[in-house]
Amino acid sequence: DDGSTAIECALKMALQYRRQTGAPQREQFIAFENAYHGDTLGAASLGGVGRFSNGLRGMGFPVQRIRNLAELRLLPAEKIAAVLIEPLIQGVNEMRPWPVGMLAELRDWCDTHAIHLILDEVMTGFGRTGSMFACQQENVVPDFLCLAKGLTGGYLPLAATLTTAEIYAAFLGDGGRAFYYGHSFTANPLGCAAALASLEVFHQEKTLEMLPAKIDHLRAGLVTLQARHPVIYAVRQCGMIAGIELRQPDGTKFPPAARLGEAVCLAARAHGLLTRPILDTLVLLPPLVATPAELDHALAALDTALKEWRLPTAVAHG
Incomplete structure (x- = not known):
């Protein structure tokens, strides 16, 4: 099923x-x-x-x-x-x-x-x-x-x-x-x-009762992450769902050949985070049982991955 x-x-x-x-x-x-x-x-x-x-x-x-x-x-x-x-x-x-x-x-x-x-x-x-x-x-x-x-x-x-x-x-x-x-x-x-x-x-485990604090914690972390990276165009959150859309600093979309979302997700994997993109939007659906420390770890992995990423010169100017 x-x-x-x-x-x-x-x-x-x-x-x-x-x-x-x-x-x-x-x-x-x-x-x-x-x-x-x-x-x-x-x-x-x-x-x-x-x-x-x-x-x-x-x-x-x-x-x-x-x-x-x-x-x-x-x-x-x-x-x-x-x-x-x-x-x-x-x-x-x-x-x-x-x-x-x-x-x-x-x-x-x-x-x-x-x-x-x-x-x-x-x-x-x-x-x-x-x-x-x-x-x-x-x-x-x-x-x-x-x-x-x-x-x-x-x-x-x-x-x-x-x-x-x-x-x-x-x-x-x-x-x-x-x-x-x-x-x-x-x-x-x-x-x-x-x-x-x-x-x-x-x-x-009173999963529902524990969620509001975790949702707020995730929201605060996403705000901090966006402030650090001009490439983050928008953050869309609904509870324990988040979409982090990446665009160029002027607001235009990256060329499809850049495959930026994929590149960042692959980089984050090396730092302990398994996630995936939808085009150039990074998807976060952490387990509902995730602790605040684990949420911080996920966001830190994305932070590091975004710092490591570089748009290839040939794509940027092609």
């Missing part, structure tokens, strides 16, 4: 629900540009990042991609089955946050037009943004909640798709109404055991 599986399950349930409740014309999905929801056919067809989804255009589900709520409000609602979004922050879009209040506005719009809201909390779930689920920060309850990654603490593959009692009831009755979905390793006993153990440790 993985995040793609959770998304696929939500999409299929949303379509079958419409067909079983007298609204088969509602078969369109709305997704956002620059979004990433997985690599399987349905999940990828709703993605908005070209290198992952261009080869699938015209396949999978009928999808309308939008950039913001203003564009959403211009669309005819009567054929829409559901809207899919990563709450609070778009991960693959260089960790860019949504405007504050946007998720609550989207929930209101969906309610007004009887459209389901699917939240992809594969990355943001289980404390990553500072609350158990990101949607709680805007008091939003989705119709489908897609979870993975943090469910087992990252140790074994397991995903889950949660829905409401109202949607669940639409699949009760004879076998023709049942939702058939699964594969050979769905609900793998080892994965389920790891999830139960991880959730128990989450509770015992």
